[in-house]
Amino acid sequence: MSSNKINRVAIFGGTHGNELTGIYLIKKFESLPHLIQRPSFETVTFFANPKAYAIGKRYYETDLNRCFTRQDLENPNLSTYEAQRAKEISRIYGTGGEKQADFVIDLHSTTSNMGLTVILPNLNRFHLELSAYLVSINPEIKILYSITQYEDNPHLDSISEFGCTVEVGAVAQGILDANLFQQTEALIYAILDFVETYNQGIVNLANNILKFYEVTNTIDYPRNESGEIRAMIHPGLQFQDYQPLNAGEPMFLTFLGEDIVYQGESTIYPVFINEAAYYEKGTAMCVTQISEIKLR
Amino acid sequence: MSSNKINRVAIFGGTHGNELTGIYLIKKFESLPHLIQRPSFETVTFFANPKAYAIGKRYYETDLNRCFTRQDLENPNLSTYEAQRAKEISRIYGTGGEKQADFVIDLHSTTSNMGLTVILPNLNRFHLELSAYLVSINPEIKILYSITQYEDNPHLDSISEFGCTVEVGAVAQGILDANLFQQTEALIYAILDFVETYNQGIVNLANNILKFYEVTNTIDYPRNESGEIRAMIHPGLQFQDYQPLNAGEPMFLTFLGEDIVYQGESTIYPVFINEAAYYEKGTAMCVTQISEIKLR
Numbered sequence: 001m002s003s004n005k006i007n008r009v010a011i012f013g014g015t016h017g018n019e020l021t022g023i024y025l026i027k028k029f030e031s032l033p034h035l036i037q038r039p040s041f042e043t044v045t046f047f048a049n050p051k052a053y054a055i056g057k058r059y060y061e062t063d064l065n066r067c068f069t070r071q072d073l074e075n076p077n078l079s080t081y082e083a084q085r086a087k088e089i090s091r092i093y094g095t096g097g098e099k100q101a102d103f104v105i106d107l108h109s110t111t112s113n114m115g116l117t118v119i120l121p122n123l124n125r126f127h128l129e130l131s132a133y134l135v136s137i138n139p140e141i142k143i144l145y146s147i148t149q150y151e152d153n154p155h156l157d158s159i160s161e162f163g164c165t166v167e168v169g170a171v172a173q174g175i176l177d178a179n180l181f182q183q184t185e186a187l188i189y190a191i192l193d194f195v196e197t198y199n200q201g202i203v204n205l206a207n208n209i210l211k212f213y214e215v216t217n218t219i220d221y222p223r224n225e226s227g228e229i230r231a232m233i234h235p236g237l238q239f240q241d242y243q244p245l246n247a248g249e250p251m252f253l254t255f256l257g258e259d260i261v262y263q264g265e266s267t268i269y270p271v272f273i274n275e276a277a278y279y280e281k282g283t284a285m286c287v288t289q290i291s292e293i294k295l296r
Numbered sequence: 297m298s299s300n301k302i303n304r305v306a307i308f309g310g311t312h313g314n315e316l317t318g319i320y321l322i323k324k325f326e327s328l329p330h331l332i333q334r335p336s337f338e339t340v341t342f343f344a345n346p347k348a349y350a351i352g353k354r355y356y357e358t359d360l361n362r363c364f365t366r367q368d369l370e371n372p373n374l375s376t377y378e379a380q381r382a383k384e385i386s387r388i389y390g391t392g393g394e395k396q397a398d399f400v401i402d403l404h405s406t407t408s409n410m411g412l413t414v415i416l417p418n419l420n421r422f423h424l425e426l427s428a429y430l431v432s433i434n435p436e437i438k439i440l441y442s443i444t445q446y447e448d449n450p451h452l453d454s455i456s457e458f459g460c461t462v463e464v465g466a467v468a469q470g471i472l473d474a475n476l477f478q479q480t481e482a483l484i485y486a487i488l489d490f491v492e493t494y495n496q497g498i499v500n501l502a503n504n505i506l507k508f509y510e511v512t513n514t515i516d517y518p519r520n521e522s523g524e525i526r527a528m529i530h531p532g533l534q535f536q537d538y539q540p541l542n543a544g545e546p547m548f549l550t551f552l553g554e555d556i557v558y559q560g561e562s563t564i565y566p567v568f569i570n571e572a573a574y575y576e577k578g579t580a581m582c583v584t585q586i587s588e589i590k591l592r
Contacts, residue, residue, distance in 0.1 A: 028551045111468040172407040172468035174572035178528040178549045232474040253474045255324045276470035
């Protein structure tokens with residue numbers, strides 16, 4: 001593990017303007033800042049995309065959480081609201097920034113039934129130990145990692161050395177779910193507690209093995225020749241994120257009422273099933289495999 | 297019951313652009329029109345708000361389903377996209393219109409757990425017998441009526457003598473739920489079947505008593521002095537649409553974690569609990585009472 005102390009944590013809410021859980025959590029933290037302070041570091045909050053929130057949408061011009069590649073951040077010709085916002089966030093909180101954050105937490109929600117998911121930008125030792133700690137506190141927490149991650153990471157949590165994206169659901173866009181709000185709040189406190197023990201050099205892991213879900217690819221909706229979707233997520237798969245899907249089991253239901261089954265050979269564990277924001281991205285679900293990694 | 301035959305039924309989908317169930321149902325009916333044809337009348341479909349659908353929102357400039365008061369339809373100065381769209385819909389399908397519809401079905405969905413709800417614009421005999429028929433086929437169908445309805449009805453289903461709004465949920469904005477899609481489809485066929493028997497003069501009611509839910513008022517979220525909400529729907533009330541709420545039972549949960557209880561005296565049956573589109577309308581839920589009406 002890096003011996004660098006974490007001096008500042010930045011919590012981002014409203015990176016997507018219609019994901020209210022994070023937005024109202026940072027409002028709460030702004031009015032009660034002691035909740036997120038810990039002895040060895042400072043915690044700050046930032047409302048990432050207020051213009052998207054104002055119009056009740058994920059984004060104003062483009063998806064802010066795809067604006068953080070090094071290439072885009074260094075491109076002076078990108079002038080969308082979100083491109084500018086990304087540059088500002090990076091300038092302030094990124095590595096070498098005015099108020100450099102050593103760890104960022106980016107709060108999201110999803111219409112998929114992903115419970116409490118922590119998405120890691122990479123599998124460095126700090127992130128693995130953080131994940132093991134979180135799972136030891138709450139075994140329901142899922143750890144997700146994408147090996148298809150772009151070489152040049154476009155996500156907000158890539159602006160600092162350490163960070164993660166918190167993804168909670170199922171919750172509709174534009175509403176607050178009180179249970180998920182409280183569970184997300186508890187998860188944030190657990191992350192901050194881990195950072196505190198890390199700074200104090202006293203991390204003790206209950207688990208030696210970390211189980212996580214590794215995204216290998218995505219699956220689009222079946223479409224007709226015009227590109228329009230011609231099937232929905234099958235009722236048997238709806239809300240079944242992280243559950244095994246075996247060859248021959250139904251995956252989609254066409255508008256005519258016919259099943260379309262999963263035709264792969266190996267068992268998969270789909271996530272982001274029926275996420276509203278991914279219809280336009282051509283993603284009906286992300287496919288994962290379960291992986292395990294030894295910590296010591 | 298009126299002795300007028302129903303010659304044309306118009307089914308509207310996408311009155312709200314992010315409610316996909318109705319949009320994809322009318323797409324299906326447009327490609328397979330025999331599904332909605334019946335011997336004694338014509339059925340047409342209409343995609344009410346394509347511009348809102350294109351931007352993935354409820355509306356483009358203003359809520360189309362509040363644009364149908366007689367006063368607004370006759371006001372030449374109203375120039376929003378939705379105001380113009382309402383005038384066009386009324387001119388084509390309204391009473392006396394080019395293709396007058398004698399019955400309209402307006403398809404909606406909600407983030408509230410309203411199952412299959414039929415909202416009546418008034419309690420005329422036709423609507424009551426239709427409702428009794430639908431409930432006799434599927435006792436899970438709920439009938440809703442608002443006595444606080446405006447004198448000058450702003451809803452799309454007011455353009456013709458007979459009509460209803462179909463409201464299904466819980467489903468997030470921007471996604472399709474296959475179960476609800478199929479249940480809504482079956483409900484539409486049942487409505488069309490009823491119109492057919494009505495035209496043939498052979499309506500036989502299984503039930504003599506119709507139970508329905510009557511909206512009496514709405515309740516807003518608790519707010520702070522700046523007008524910002526300071527509480528969420530209580531976890532115990534979330535998804536409990538149509539269930540009794542008694543005095544002293546929790547209604548909201550503040551961001552600080554404190555319960556706010558229902559302080560009324562009589563038992564109420566809330567609906568539209570935590571509907572995403574109603575945050576901006578200042579409505580956390582609609583309050584209903586159960587009513588019964590004798591049909592013969």
